[in-house]
Amino acid sequence: MKRTMIEMMADNNQFAGKAFLRYSGCFFKPRKTAVNNMQETSSQDVTMITCTAPVNIAVIKYWGKRHEELILPINSSLSVTLHQDQLKTTTTVACSRHFQEDRIWLNGKEEDINQPRIQSCLREIRRLARKRRSDEDLSNDISLAHRVHICSVNNFPTAAGLASSAAGYACLVYSLSRLFGVDGELSLVARQGSGSACRSMYGGFVQWKMGERQDGKDSLAEQVEPESHWPELRVLVLVVSAERKLVGSTSGMQTSVKTSKLLKHRADCVVPGRMEEMISAIQRRDFAAFGELTMKDSNQFHATCLDTYPPIFYLNDISQKVISLVHRYNQHYQDTRVTYTFDAGPNAVIYTLEDHVPEFIQVVRYFFPPETNGGEFVKGLPVGPASLSEDLKTAIGLEPVPKGISYIISTKVGPGPCVVEDPKLHLLNPEGLPKKST
Amino acid sequence: MKRTMIEMMADNNQFAGKAFLRYSGCFFKPRKTAVNNMQETSSQDVTMITCTAPVNIAVIKYWGKRHEELILPINSSLSVTLHQDQLKTTTTVACSRHFQEDRIWLNGKEEDINQPRIQSCLREIRRLARKRRSDEDLSNDISLAHRVHICSVNNFPTAAGLASSAAGYACLVYSLSRLFGVDGELSLVARQGSGSACRSMYGGFVQWKMGERQDGKDSLAEQVEPESHWPELRVLVLVVSAERKLVGSTSGMQTSVKTSKLLKHRADCVVPGRMEEMISAIQRRDFAAFGELTMKDSNQFHATCLDTYPPIFYLNDISQKVISLVHRYNQHYQDTRVTYTFDAGPNAVIYTLEDHVPEFIQVVRYFFPPETNGGEFVKGLPVGPASLSEDLKTAIGLEPVPKGISYIISTKVGPGPCVVEDPKLHLLNPEGLPKKST
Numbered sequence: 001m002k003r004t005m006i007e008m009m010a011d012n013n014q015f016a017g018k019a020f021l022r023y024s025g026c027f028f029k030p031r032k033t034a035v036n037n038m039q040e041t042s043s044q045d046v047t048m049i050t051c052t053a054p055v056n057i058a059v060i061k062y063w064g065k066r067h068e069e070l071i072l073p074i075n076s077s078l079s080v081t082l083h084q085d086q087l088k089t090t091t092t093v094a095c096s097r098h099f100q101e102d103r104i105w106l107n108g109k110e111e112d113i114n115q116p117r118i119q120s121c122l123r124e125i126r127r128l129a130r131k132r133r134s135d136e137d138l139s140n141d142i143s144l145a146h147r148v149h150i151c152s153v154n155n156f157p158t159a160a161g162l163a164s165s166a167a168g169y170a171c172l173v174y175s176l177s178r179l180f181g182v183d184g185e186l187s188l189v190a191r192q193g194s195g196s197a198c199r200s201m202y203g204g205f206v207q208w209k210m211g212e213r214q215d216g217k218d219s220l221a222e223q224v225e226p227e228s229h230w231p232e233l234r235v236l237v238l239v240v241s242a243e244r245k246l247v248g249s250t251s252g253m254q255t256s257v258k259t260s261k262l263l264k265h266r267a268d269c270v271v272p273g274r275m276e277e278m279i280s281a282i283q284r285r286d287f288a289a290f291g292e293l294t295m296k297d298s299n300q301f302h303a304t305c306l307d308t309y310p311p312i313f314y315l316n317d318i319s320q321k322v323i324s325l326v327h328r329y330n331q332h333y334q335d336t337r338v339t340y341t342f343d344a345g346p347n348a349v350i351y352t353l354e355d356h357v358p359e360f361i362q363v364v365r366y367f368f369p370p371e372t373n374g375g376e377f378v379k380g381l382p383v384g385p386a387s388l389s390e391d392l393k394t395a396i397g398l399e400p401v402p403k404g405i406s407y408i409i410s411t412k413v414g415p416g417p418c419v420v421e422d423p424k425l426h427l428l429n430p431e432g433l434p435k436k437s438t
Numbered sequence: 439m440k441r442t443m444i445e446m447m448a449d450n451n452q453f454a455g456k457a458f459l460r461y462s463g464c465f466f467k468p469r470k471t472a473v474n475n476m477q478e479t480s481s482q483d484v485t486m487i488t489c490t491a492p493v494n495i496a497v498i499k500y501w502g503k504r505h506e507e508l509i510l511p512i513n514s515s516l517s518v519t520l521h522q523d524q525l526k527t528t529t530t531v532a533c534s535r536h537f538q539e540d541r542i543w544l545n546g547k548e549e550d551i552n553q554p555r556i557q558s559c560l561r562e563i564r565r566l567a568r569k570r571r572s573d574e575d576l577s578n579d580i581s582l583a584h585r586v587h588i589c590s591v592n593n594f595p596t597a598a599g600l601a602s603s604a605a606g607y608a609c610l611v612y613s614l615s616r617l618f619g620v621d622g623e624l625s626l627v628a629r630q631g632s633g634s635a636c637r638s639m640y641g642g643f644v645q646w647k648m649g650e651r652q653d654g655k656d657s658l659a660e661q662v663e664p665e666s667h668w669p670e671l672r673v674l675v676l677v678v679s680a681e682r683k684l685v686g687s688t689s690g691m692q693t694s695v696k697t698s699k700l701l702k703h704r705a706d707c708v709v710p711g712r713m714e715e716m717i718s719a720i721q722r723r724d725f726a727a728f729g730e731l732t733m734k735d736s737n738q739f740h741a742t743c744l745d746t747y748p749p750i751f752y753l754n755d756i757s758q759k760v761i762s763l764v765h766r767y768n769q770h771y772q773d774t775r776v777t778y779t780f781d782a783g784p785n786a787v788i789y790t791l792e793d794h795v796p797e798f799i800q801v802v803r804y805f806f807p808p809e810t811n812g813g814e815f816v817k818g819l820p821v822g823p824a825s826l827s828e829d830l831k832t833a834i835g836l837e838p839v840p841k842g843i844s845y846i847i848s849t850k851v852g853p854g855p856c857v858v859e860d861p862k863l864h865l866l867n868p869e870g871l872p873k874k875s876t
Contacts, residue, residue, distance in 0.1 A: 259734075262741060265703040292747075296697075299749045303700060303741040309730075310765040311737045317755045327748040 046432045048094040049178045050425055053171035053417040055087040055162055056080065056199045056206065057235070057349045059294040059341055060278050061301035063249075064257045064267060069116075070216040071195045074257065075267040076275050078207045079199045080351070081227065082235055083414030086380040089167035090420065091152040092427035093175040099147035105427075105434045106152050106168070113150075120192040121173050122148070128189070129180035144180065151427040151434050156409070162237065162347070169193030170200030174417035187221035203227040203415035205282050207275065227413045230285050234357050234381070236350040237409040238364065240318045247312045249344040252305065259309040266304055287353055291339030294351060295326070298341040314344050318368075318404045322348045325367055325396055329360065332395035358386035361408065366393065368404040380410040484870045486532040487616045488863055491609035491855040493525045493600055494518065494637045494644065495673070495787045497732040497779055498716050499739035501687075502695045502705060507554075508654040509633045512695065513705035514713050516645045517637045518789070519665065520673055521852030524818040527605035528858065529590040530865035531613040537585035543865075543872050544590050544606070551588075558630040559611050560586070566627070567618035582618065589865040589872050594847070600675065600785070607631030608638030612855035625659035641665040641853035643720050645713065665851045668723050672795050672819070674788040675847040676802065678756045685750045687782040690743065697747040704742055725791055729777030732789060733764070736779040752782050756806075756842045760786040763805055763834055767798065770833035796824035799846065804831065806842040818848040 062077035102113045102122065113119075129144055152171060154164050173190040177183070191198035191208075198220060199206045204227040211219030247255075256263050274297060281289035305312040315323075319342060326340050338352045338360055352360055361383050370377040420426075429435050500515035540551045540560065551557075567582055590609060592602050611628040615621070629636035629646075636658060637644040642665040649657030685693075694701050712735060719727035743750040753761075757780060764778050776790045776798055790798055799821050808815040858864075867873050 261708045262700045262703065262738065262745075265700065265707075269703075270699045296747050299747070300700065300745050303745040306744060307700075307734075307738050307741040309734050309737070311761060313758045313761075316758075320751045320754075323749060323751075 045098060046094050046096040046428075046430060047179065048092060048423075048426055048428060048432070049175060050090065050092040050420040050423075050427065051171055051175040051178060051417055052084050052088045052090045052420060053167050053174055053200050054084050054203070054414055055082045055089075055156075055164075055167045056196065057082060057341060057343065058196065058199070059290070059351075060271060060274055060297050061341075061343075062195055062208065063301050063304060064253045064263055065195070067214075067216065068254075069120075069192075070219075071191050072216045072219050073195055073208065073210050074264070075271040076208060076210040077196070077199070077271075078205070078224065078275060078278050079196070080205055080233075080235070081200065081203045081414055081416060083227075083411045084418065085414070086409055086411035087154075087156050087162065087167070087237075089152060089154050089164065089171040090425070090427065091150065091168075091171040091175045093172075093179045094149045094428050094432045095146040095179060096149075096432055097146050099149060099432060102147050102149075104150040104152070107154060108434070117169070117193050118172070121169065121176065121189055124189040124192060125173065125176040125180055125182055128177075128182045128184055132182060132184075148176070148179070149428055149432040150175075153427060162343075165194040166196040166200045169197035170417055173197070174201065178419060185220055188217065188219070191216070191219060191221075201416055204229060204413060207279065224279055225282055227415050230282070230413065232354045233287075233413050234352055234354050235411045235413070236352070236357070236361070236364075237411070238322060238348040238350060239406045239409070240316070240322075240346040240348070240404065241406045246314060246345055252308070252312050252344060255310075255312070256304055256308040260304050260307040262307045263304040266300055270300065287339075288336040291330075291336040291351065294339045294341050295323075302342065314346060315342055316346045318401065319346045319348060321367070321398060321401060321404065325363065325398060326350070328396045328398070329363060329392075332392055357410070358384045359388070359392075361410075362386045362388045363392070363396065364405060364408065367396065367398050367400050369400055369402045370405070370407070371403055375407070378408045378410055380408075381412060383410055483536060484532050484534040484866075484868060485617065486530060486861075486864055486866060486870070487613055488528065488530040488858040488865065489609055489613040489616060489855055490522050490526045490528045490858060491605050491612055491638050492522050492641070492852050493520045493527075493594075493602075493605045494634065495520060495779060495781065496634065496637070497728070497789075498709060498712050498735050499779075499781075500633055500646065501739050501742060502691045502701055503633070505652075505654065506692075507558075507630075508657075509629050510654045510657050511633060511646065511648050512702070513709040514646060514648040515634070515637070515709075516643070516662065516713060516716050517634070518643055518671075518673070519638065519641045519852055519854060521665075521849045522856065523852070524847055524849035525594050525600065525605070525675075527590060527592050527602065527609040528863070528865065529588065529606075529609040529613045531610075531617045532587045532866050532870045533584040533617060534587075534870055535584050537587060537870060540585050540587075542588040542590070545592060546872070555607070555631050556610070559607065559614065559627055562627040562630060563611065563614040563618055563620055566615075566620045566622055570620060570622075586614070586617070587866055587870040588613075591865060600781075603632040604634040604638045607635035608855055611635070612639065616857060623658055626655065626657070629654070629657060629659075639854055642667060642851060645717065662717055663720055665853050668720070668851065670792045671725075671851050672790055672792050673849045673851070674790070674795070674799070674802075675849070676760060676786040676788060677844045677847070678754070678760075678784040678786065678842065679844045684752060684783055690746070690750050690782060693748075693750070694742055694746040698742050698745040700745045701742040704738055708738065726774040729768075729774040729789065732777045732779050733761075740780065752784060753780060754784045756839065757784045757786060759805070759836060759839060759842065763801065763836060764788070766834045766836070767801060767830075770830055795848070796822045797826070797830075799848075800824045800826045801830070801834065802843060802846065805834065805836050805838050807838055807840045808843070808845070809841055814845070816846045816848055818846075819850060821848055 056079040058077050058079040060078040062073050064074040066072045066074050104111050104113045170190050173186055177186050187198035187201040190201050199208050201221055202223040205224040206221050207224050208221050278293050302315055326338050329338055330336050337356045340348045340350055366388055494517040496515050496517040498516040500511050502512040504510050504512050542549050542551045608628050611624055615624050625636040625639040628639050637646050639659055640661040643662040644659050645662050646659050716731050740753055764776050767776055768774050775794045778786045778788055
């Protein structure tokens with residue numbers, strides 16, 4: 001019987017050490033878990049592993065590449081990793097000498113494995129695996145020649161408008177790395193799947209350093225602080241019902257780089273200082289500084305979208321109302337208690353501290369009255385009750401917009417990619433094909 | 439009997455010459471007109487003159503002052519003067535030794551004459567008049583000591599959201615200059631009422647050169663081309679029904695100067711090149727170049743508003759739809775046939791050429807179906823019929839928004855301020871008080 005990859009990795013000194021733990025916010029007991037974790041059927045010789053990876057939301061935004069294929073950005077960026085209890089991608093990867101070809105299923109549908117970005121990730125992981133094995137003379141391993149089957153699902157609806165590509169590519173790269181026993185700078189690989197995916201390779205607060213090298217070897221993610229650093233920080237995703245077709249971020253940022261006279265100035269002259277300020281604000285747990293900079297950077301990103309030709313609009317009237325609401329709320333308390341950021345869509349991501357969540361949720365509920373016959377308005381982390389003062393309502397003074405916000409996902413800062421220990425949770429069956437339910 | 443100001447001005451060599459004509463897009467027969475034009479009642483000794491002035495719409499935007507009181511801008515700007523047949527301010531100014539104090543009525547309501555900007559204009563005009571008289575030893579004139587009554591009305595509703603201050607201050611300054619017999623660089627005076635008012639002192643295509651001097655003496659308007667230069671050019675004001683209270687431009691631009699990291703870059707590094715390009719496009723009557731630059735500059739202005747902290751939004755969902763519509767229309771024809779620009783509000787100002795007006799109006803009517811029981815949808819210059827091809831509708835492919843646009847004002851490029859010859863059109867009665875109807 002062939003040894004599983006996890007067993008091999010467990011034997012490797014590096015496995016239990018820093019190199020592995022850097023990539024995992026979750027711990028698991030190497031040997032025992034490894035046995036459980038790999039689904040190996042002698043009839044099929046299928047080796048299988050399942051991992052999860054988080055969504056991240058940038059507070060210093062990435063917009064614009066200096067190299068399209070390598071996905072090298074024109075500026076550094078910084079994000080907060082969201083907790084996987086609420087938002088995650090789950091991916092099962094399997095390999096077997098019986099598989100005829102590489103195949104991939106995303107959210108229940110088979111997709112073209114030859115998409116260049118998926119190919120980049122597969123190629124890079126196989127290259128790293130080959131390199132490591134030749135370095136360490138693990139020539140008895142054969143699985144590199146085997147084809148892989150990949151199956152991936154998100155636990156959040158596409159309608160939530162959350163950039164799923166970051167979690168998706170992070171999960172793909174992490175899962176493949178576990179399968180092939182690869183360590184090293186995996187964020188470099190994930191970056192070539194989707195730029196912001198490199199930041200989903202870590203938990204907590206993560207910067208993507210733009211780097212300087214032409215080959216991109218120094219354009220990688222680094223954890224600024226772990227998820228335990230700021231336990232009071234809370235995240236609310238306000239899902240706005242959008243009718244509009246949005247410009248995709250890949251083509252959007254290409255057009256911005258080509259046409260916006262303001263984007264280059266932002267990248268060269270504004271972002272470097274903001275990265276330093278943001279890192280310092282996070283390290284000091286200074287919410288006012290963190291919040292103000294987050295709002296300013298979100299607005300500047302959308303400003304460069306508007307300066308693009310033809311202009312790109314991601315914020316709609318509801319997004320603008322949320323922005324007004326946040327500023328008026330903070331104004332009322334003479335304190336930055338709540339901050340917003342918007343990615344390439346109309347949904348607001350709100351950061352605030354635990355203590356302010358119940359009241360702010362009530363504010364949102366009051367100014368965007370939800371459908372009464374719908375499902376729960378707030379999903380995710382439970383939110384306590386709160387009352388709303390007439391003073392506060394008057395201070396905000398906006399016209400309520402019924403159903404302007406579909407629902408809220410309540411979450412917090414979370415860890416990086418994890419290995420799933422329970423083999424029942426594999427998305428592929430012993431033959432390496434998607435289970436019926438996925 | 440005291441001689442009227444106009445008679446005195448008519449006697450002056452400069453009156454019929456360049457110095458006067460520079461400020462008037464309209465001609466009038468000096469002597470005869472002068473007699474008709476001044477309403478003089480022996481019982482009251484009231485000297486009176488009525489003038490009109492146009493609205494202008496910038497294609498290279500002014501946003502941000504380097505000096506608040508003198509109203510010196512951080513960048514040059516360029517505008518098109520709209521025709522007064524559709525949009526104008528009318529102002530009557532009167533002076534009499536019997537008036538006890540300076541007074542002003544705006545759109546039928548008496549306002550505080552002590553507003554600093556009105557005072558700036560009055561002071562500057564009186565200073566110029568005093569200077570000229572001492573230079574020319576016209577010491578027999580006494581009217582400088584007299585108090586003035588001012589009455590001003592717009593022929594367009596405030597709801598049209600057109601910046602009325604430019605036309606208003608241009609008209610005030612022009613009327614006072616005629617009353618007091620002042621010539622010289624009147625745009626310097628109008629600028630101190632409202633920055634963009636300096637551009638309403640000329641017809642056609644007008645640039646406001648930002649100047650360099652600390653005293654602002656070189657921050658003035660200059661005609662780039664007269665209104666006869668590009669006779670095919672047409673202007674459509676798309677009045678969007680807006681529910682929102684908007685941030686006023688004075689406080690808005692103050693906040694932008696203080697907080698936007700992009701605004702300074704725009705002013706210093708982007709606008710100078712655009713001014714040259716725009717002047718050249720106008721001189722060549724190159725609509726594609728004019729149109730593209732107009733759209734880019736409008737978008738960049740709104741981008742700097744969004745980069746302001748807290749952010750300022752003037753474009754709403756309807757504005758964004760108009761922008762999409764224009765780009766898709768042009769895309770369909772592979773030609774920049776129509777261009778948009780937006781000031782500090784949601785209304786679109788469309789520039790296009792005469793030939794494209796009927797079809798474009800039909801496009802607007804199709805995608806923003808007007809109220810059927812309302813008044814006329816298109817006001818102003820008559821627009822011929824046109825049909826709409828299915829191809830074009832499909833190419834634009836937006837969801838129609840009923841009543842998204844309230845009405846359209848159809849107009850063209852027009853002349854600068856004019857003297858009104860018909861004394862029946864004075865807004866003040868022989869006693870110097872507003873007529874009942876105004």
